[in-house]
Amino acid sequence: MPNVLSVFALRKRFGEKAAVDGISFEVGHNEIVGLLGPNGAGKTTTINMILGVLEPTAGAIRIEGRDVATQRAQALACTNFTAVYAPLPGNLTVYQNLRVFALIYDVKNSAARIQELLEQFDLVEFRNVKCGLLSSGEQTRAALAKAMLNRPHLLLLDEPTASLDPSKARDIRAQIRELARRDGIGVLWTSHNMVEVQEVCDWVLFLSRGAILLEGDPKTLPREHGKSSLEDLFVSVAREPLTLEAG
Amino acid sequence: MRWHPVLAIVLRQFYLMRGSPARLFPLVMWVAVDILLWGFITKYLASIAAPGFNFVSTLLGAVLLWDFFGRVMLGVTTTFFEDVWSRNFLNIFATPLSIAEYVTGLVLTSVITSSLALVMMFVLASAAFGLSFFAYGVMLAPFLLVLFLTGIALGIFGAAIVLRLGPAAEWLIWPIPALVSPFVGVFYPLATLPGWMQTIAYALAPSYVFEGVRAIVAGATFPAIHLLWAASLSALYIVLAVAFFVRVYRRAVRTGLLARYSAETVS
Numbered sequence: 001m002p003n004v005l006s007v008f009a010l011r012k013r014f015g016e017k018a019a020v021d022g023i024s025f026e027v028g029h030n031e032i033v034g035l036l037g038p039n040g041a042g043k044t045t046t047i048n049m050i051l052g053v054l055e056p057t058a059g060a061i062r063i064e065g066r067d068v069a070t071q072r073a074q075a076l077a078c079t080n081f082t083a084v085y086a087p088l089p090g091n092l093t094v095y096q097n098l099r100v101f102a103l104i105y106d107v108k109n110s111a112a113r114i115q116e117l118l119e120q121f122d123l124v125e126f127r128n129v130k131c132g133l134l135s136s137g138e139q140t141r142a143a144l145a146k147a148m149l150n151r152p153h154l155l156l157l158d159e160p161t162a163s164l165d166p167s168k169a170r171d172i173r174a175q176i177r178e179l180a181r182r183d184g185i186g187v188l189w190t191s192h193n194m195v196e197v198q199e200v201c202d203w204v205l206f207l208s209r210g211a212i213l214l215e216g217d218p219k220t221l222p223r224e225h226g227k228s229s230l231e232d233l234f235v236s237v238a239r240e241p242l243t244l245e246a247g
Numbered sequence: 248m249r250w251h252p253v254l255a256i257v258l259r260q261f262y263l264m265r266g267s268p269a270r271l272f273p274l275v276m277w278v279a280v281d282i283l284l285w286g287f288i289t290k291y292l293a294s295i296a297a298p299g300f301n302f303v304s305t306l307l308g309a310v311l312l313w314d315f316f317g318r319v320m321l322g323v324t325t326t327f328f329e330d331v332w333s334r335n336f337l338n339i340f341a342t343p344l345s346i347a348e349y350v351t352g353l354v355l356t357s358v359i360t361s362s363l364a365l366v367m368m369f370v371l372a373s374a375a376f377g378l379s380f381f382a383y384g385v386m387l388a389p390f391l392l393v394l395f396l397t398g399i400a401l402g403i404f405g406a407a408i409v410l411r412l413g414p415a416a417e418w419l420i421w422p423i424p425a426l427v428s429p430f431v432g433v434f435y436p437l438a439t440l441p442g443w444m445q446t447i448a449y450a451l452a453p454s455y456v457f458e459g460v461r462a463i464v465a466g467a468t469f470p471a472i473h474l475l476w477a478a479s480l481s482a483l484y485i486v487l488a489v490a491f492f493v494r495v496y497r498r499a500v501r502t503g504l505l506a507r508y509s510a511e512t513v514s
Contacts, residue, residue, distance in 0.1 A: 014503065048506040051341035055501045073343040081341060089259075089333035096262045103255035104342050130266075146338075 002065035003028050004154045004186030005050065010059035012045055012210075019045045021210035022059070027154065027186040032177065034197045034218060035190045037207035038238035043190045046207070047083070047156050050188070052076055063154050077105065080150055082143040083158035090132020094123055094142045097131055098149060105150035117145040120175070136163035144172065148179070155180075155187045161196060173200050194230040204230075206237045213237055248351065252344045256352025257359065260326050264360075274364050278314055279371060285310045286376040304382045304464045306434065309457055311368045311378070313433045316394040316453060317424035318364040322357025323402025324409075324420050331414050336508045346496055350489060353406065354399055361395070383463050386474075390456045393477045397452045400484035401427075407492040410499060413508070432457045452480040 005027040012020040020042040027033045035043050048054035050061055052072050061068040063075040088097045095114065102110035118124045121141040126134060131142055140163050147155060157176070161169035177200055180187050191197050197204060198218045206214040214221065214237065218230055227233040264270045289302035296302070330339055339349070372378040380387050405420040412419075430444055431453040437445055448454040455477035462469040499505040 045503075048503070051337075053337060053341050053500060053506045054503050055497075073345055076341065077343040083337070086337040086341075087334075088338065089329075089335050091267070091329075091333055092259065092262055093266075096259075100255045100259045100262070101338070101342070103251045103258060104339075104344050106249060106251045106343075 002062070004031075004064055005188065006060075006062040006065075007046075007050070008060045008062075010046065010049060010061065011057045012042075012049060012054065013057045018210050020049070020056075023205075023207070023210070023212050024059075025205055025212065025215070027188055029153070029184040029186055030181060031203065032180055032187040032189055032201050034201035034204035035188055035207065036194075036197060036204055036234060036237075037213075038234075041207040042210040043207055044083075044085075044158060045210075047081070047158055047188070047190070050154075050156060051079070051081060077150065078153040079156070080105075080147040080152040080154075081156035081158070082140070082147045082160055083156075084140075084162050085158075086143075087139055088131045088142055088146060090130060093128050093130050094118070094134070094145070095127045097142065098146060101146050102149055107149055110149075113149065114145075117148055120148075121145045137165060137168050140164055141168075141172070144176075151183065153185060155185050157187060157189045159191055160189070161191070161193065169196070176200070192234075194234055198230050206234070208237050248345070248347055252342075252348045253352045253355060255344075256326065256349060257356050260329065260356045260360075263329060274318070274360060275367055278311070278318075278364055278367050281310055281314055282307070282368070282371050282375060286372070286378075289376070301382075301464050303376055303378050305461060307372060307376060307378050308380065308382070308464075309433050309460050311372055311380075312390065312394060312456065312460065313424070313428060313431075313453075314368065315361060315365055315391065316398045319357055319361040319395050319398025320402040320405065320424060321421075322360045323353045323399060324405045324417075326353045326356045327402075327406035327409065328417055331409060331417065331508075334508075336505055340505060346493055350403060350492060353402070357399060357402060358395075361398070365391075383460060386459060386463055386469065389474050389478065390459060393452050393456050393474070393481050396478070396481035396485055400481065400488040403485070403488035403492050407488070407495040410492070410505075410508075411495045427451065427453075430454070436461060450480070452477040452484065 003026040007023060007025050009022050009024055010020055011018065011022050023046065035046065037043055045054065049056050050068065052068050063079055066075040068075045098114045098117065099110065102114060107113050118127055121144055123141055123145060126138055131139060134142060140160065144160065161172055164172060173196060176187065179185060189201060201218050204215065204218045204221065205212050214225070216224065222228060222230050222233045225233055227236060285307045289307045293302045330336055369380060383390060401423060405423060409416045409420060430448045431451050432440070432448060437448045437454055437458060440448060455473045459469040459474065
């Protein structure tokens with residue numbers, strides 16, 4: 001079985017500037033990979049290319065062996081995402097949004113699937129509430145419900161818990177981890193919360209200036225680079241990437 | 248093409264209209280206002296002009312056909328604007344939905360809303376001023392078809408312009424029907440226009456429809472070749488508009504405009 005996500009020598013240039021500079025990585029089934037890095041490192045650009053809304057300058061992206069450039073619909077049929085900058089339309093209710101996206105993803109038996117997700121993400125009482133009227137945490141849960149609609153094999157989560165209180169964030173992390181294990185989902189997870197990353201990710205990639213500077217197990221990586229915590233390592237990547245490159 | 252994603256675009260618009268009378272209101276209101284305004288103008292003109300000229304079928308009928316054209320165009324652009332207004336591009340385009348399915352969804356939505364508007368026109372205009380579109384005979388169907396195809400093409404073109412130039416460009420799109428109307432001779436024969444305007448008029452499919460309306464009401468014949476030419480022109484507009492939309496979309500994907508669209512960046 002091919003990896004759920006394979007990225008080869010991916011590059012994106014905007015004029016003279018390389019936003020992503022030849023990165024390669026893989027995400028396996030039942031694996032959560034953290035994509036970390038300071039603002040502007042190229043995380044969102046990478047996610048946008050995987051989602052097919054941004055064309056790479058060079059390189060290839062394969063989702064379960066299907067090339068996003070040439071087999072876009074098949075590749076994206078088993079993919080989904082949430083991002084804080086892509087909320088669900090606020091002028092539709094939670095149910096209406098899920099119904100529309102269930103049709104787009106051609107979800108079978110969508111009524112039952114939507115009900116299952118409403119219960120799973122604690123949204124039953126908000127079923128008929130417009131998404132624009134939800135709190136940011138409730139909107140995040142609604143977006144996560146949308147992201148799970150098509151039972152994705154690849155899930156892209158761009159700061160999925162950024163708007164959640166610590167209690168809800170912990171619940172959501174546990175839920176996503178459980179879903180990934182149960183359904184064999186591959187997850188690419190970006191976050192600035194290093195405690196969260198250490199808790200959920202099996203592997204992390206540190207991006208800096210569009211390139212992968214470091215990668216490894218988040219539980220052992222800080223020690224390997226002489227840092228006491230993942231957060232210290234993150235700060236070093238953000239402030240002194242050249243030092244780490246040399247090391 | 249898969250039909251469920253196409254229906255998703257239609258269903259979204261249905262939910263929006265059902266939940267917001269402000270979206271339904273214009274479908275009826277502008278038609279009603281035009282019928283009242285032009286209905287009374289035609290009544291007045293009929294009272295002061297020599298008997299024998301049918302102002303109702305010529306003027307009011309033409310105005311309503313033009314309203315239908317505008318409604319078709321706005322049916323496409325408004326459905327597209329809903330994605331602009333709700334910053335939904337990333338959610339919509341990061342799915343298996345193809346451009347063909349998305350554009351078909353826009354068109355199907357417009358078919359439904361403009362058909363509703365057309366029925367409203369039939370009912371109101373005949374009840375209030377005795378206008379019968381059936382006065383145009385069997386030619387009514389091709390007239391509506393040409394206006395429908397041209398409206399769809401202009402709607403897709405307008406959506407592409409907004410995708411290319413950013414959300415603020417929607418203000419360039421709303422007045423398009425008003426800008427086109429002097430050239431297509433809604434109210435007067437094309438012969439009234441100066442030469443350069445006539446040249447443009449003969450390249451516009453709706454011009455043939457309004458010439459045809461006047462010919463039929465006057466009891467003259469309207470050459471079928473003109474109708475065929477108008478239908479061919481409007482089909483060509485659709486091909487060109489879709490090609491333009493696809494080109495603009497691909498550029499937006501290449502430059503990153505689609506991914507950061509809501510920032511109103513024009514690159």
